[in-house]
Amino acid sequence: MAQDRDPNCLFCRLEAREIPSDRVYEDDQVIVFRDVNPRAPTHVLAIPRRHVPSIHALTDSPADTALLAALFAALRKMVADAGLEDGYRVVTNVGPAAGQSVPHLHLHLLGGRAMSWPPG
Numbered sequence: 001m002a003q004d005r006d007p008n009c010l011f012c013r014l015e016a017r018e019i020p021s022d023r024v025y026e027d028d029q030v031i032v033f034r035d036v037n038p039r040a041p042t043h044v045l046a047i048p049r050r051h052v053p054s055i056h057a058l059t060d061s062p063a064d065t066a067l068l069a070a071l072f073a074a075l076r077k078m079v080a081d082a083g084l085e086d087g088y089r090v091v092t093n094v095g096p097a098a099g100q101s102v103p104h105l106h107l108h109l110l111g112g113r114a115m116s117w118p119p120g
């Protein structure tokens, strides 16, 4: 299993409240907070409490399967709270070539404006 916490990881430090964030949801596995540099009227990030570098590091284990379900379930709550049922986007960047800048798994939820495709 992946190491539970990386003391040098920005989002592990945010989870531990060593750095501030605007949390909008939390449970035993997941926290959701507002992106500090929002790219849409609603832009939140859902992260696992434990350190996972990206979805690429997940396995087929029951624990990892449950974690993925918990991340999406948390975002579904945010969709309802923000009234985004007409449309929204969920993105996870994996690796530097895809633009992942924080190596702790996070799902972006973006909504509240029209979106184009494909992303850059």
Ligand code: AMP
Pocket (backbone or CB within 6 Å): 010, 014, 019, 020, 021, 033, 034, 035, 036, 037, 038, 045, 092, 093, 099, 100, 101, 102, 103
């Ligand atoms: P990515 O580029 O996919 O790795 O996304 C990382 C996201 O984390 C970016 O959208 C940043 O704006 C966001 N971010 C970085 N630091 C913080 C922070 N301290 N609080 C909230 N969001 C952050």
